[in-house]
Amino acid sequence: MKTLRINCDNQNFILHPAGVAYWERKRMLLIADVHLGKITHFRKHGSAIPQASLHHNFNQLKSVASNFDSDTICFLGDLFHSYINNEWLLFKSWIETLNCKVVLISGNHDIIDEERYTQLGVAVLQEWELDGFLLTHHPEERDGFYNFSGHIHPGVELRGLGRQNLKLSCFYWKENQMIFPAFGVFTGNYIIKPKSGERIFVNTEDEVLEIALNV
Template sequence: MNIHLQLWEQDFILHPSGAVYWPEQEMLLISDVHLGKISHFRKHGSAVPSKAIAENFRKMDLLLKEFDPEFLVFMGDLFHSALNMEWELFAEWISKLDQQIFLIAGNHDIISPLKYELLGISMYSSLKIENFKLTHHPEDSQHLFNICGHIHPGYKMRGLARQTLRLRCFFLRKQQLILPAFGEFTGNYFMKPEEEDQIFAITGKEVILVN
């Protein structure tokens, strides 16, 4: 189940995949996919199942089918490191899309922008749309609302019997929304919310407000 938010007179849909859809702009926002990370781990002997590679593409396909956006924005760290076999899979996947695609460069995005240009992807350090600034790293944008990624926010939900669930989450501050990592095997940084912050945890197929 999605959660609908209104931020600064704009509507946003928080999806259990970790993506955000912005209806007024017909824009799908996805952060921290880290394509290539699974192949990198497998190359160095980690026992990561190869089917996890296909899972990233399967989830993105489902999102594009559900929302049919005009624009697809990757909010940084689209590819984890240098080129590997997943780049060819990504190039094939991109070739089948008709959306306009943007990449906001993250710290892991070391592949040449020329490679992305050849795929029809426009690369930026940030994007300003209406009163919103889209970045990879969280920023204090003064008079703009910041939507970002990078942190891989997570939340520890504790039960009455002292059991703990470690969940990905959307982390909402007064003037900032931090998206969870979209990719498989990306890890979490567990956030400690302050009084005015809101945590929207992802539990299976739902997004829930937990504080």
């Protein structure tokens, strides 16, 4: 995997192709929109999704977490798609293997009772102000803070010289804000139209690349 180091508000962050970022100074792994339980939800309502897909998010979480020496893992909202289902047991087992602090910034899909997370040692916050950074689920602009968020599942559509096109998830960088791609599978992307001065870092299967903007 080829990562990419970027600077936000005079702090260094490492972007990983899985759509996560590592805050070097804080030794913190940031992950948005995992949507655990969504696969079980779809299968329950008749979608023909292979059972093996259920373990994809957890295998990805284990893999990414093992790549970084983190003191904290922070989920930027929508950790679970809806109510508790069988994937909660997998999540509980994964949490028990960690030797770091875990924080959830509550998102609009996070409807599981906070006490359930507390019992696992997971702290639940509505937002987190930390050393000039504002960690939220929904994108926000607040004076004096650089905002990290998720929620919109940003993606871009790349067009070739012919009629071929490719849609990829991305980190959407602005002067005082960066919106993270969705980590979870089957989440979909919202195709963005970046403006002048903004930056896009796309995620391929094994690399993070900054792409030039035609604006």
